[in-house]
Amino acid sequence: SQTIHQWPATLVQPVGSPLSLECTVEGTSNPNLYWYRQAAGRGLQLLFYSVGIGQISSEVPQNLSASRPQDRQFILSSKKLLLSDSGFYLCAWSVGLAGLTDTQYFGPGTRLTVL
């Protein structure tokens, strides 16, 4: 069965510091991978998605970036965090070829607080 991991689970960082969040998927090959952010009491905002190694699409212009160095690894980064970057960061995967039933499954998330 497929499993998705994220780390760290929680993170407290000062404004201006760098960020690296990691997501890995097990039990599947060539998944579509997604990064979402959920602000407190809000819905999910898609940040980046990737359909393959080195292929990244950005949905929201901001000071975040994403990379996919391996098939089942997705990394979210920032060089300098802003207060507005605080939130719950979720990684998700999908098969990508399932048509109307292309279901996304979420990792446990990383709760980031920028002080």
Place this chain on the structure above:
Amino acid sequence: QKEVEQNSGPLSVPEGAIASLNCTYSDRGSQSFFWYRQYSGKSPELIMFIYSNGDKEDGRFTAQLNKASQYVSLLIRDSQPSDSATYLCAALFSSGSARQLTFGSGTQLTVLP
């Protein structure tokens, strides 16, 4: 602009009652719709998806889709206190080489014992 709208709630129902959660979407190109449950502090879990007009049942859950009205709903029968959570509605659409989900802001449900 692809939008998914949900009543934010909170919605309270007594234990054993039917909870009805509603969702509307703006993009007629959206073809599939997903319901996720999110407990406080946790990540979303898939409940079910629907892409054909009509009803789809899975245990105590029934999803309903009306494409003409651009309306999706989720019914929870015999509601239990463990169903207390935020329910997220999402619409799937194609964008470039991937399919993307647009999420509503969620409806908070409380089932009272």
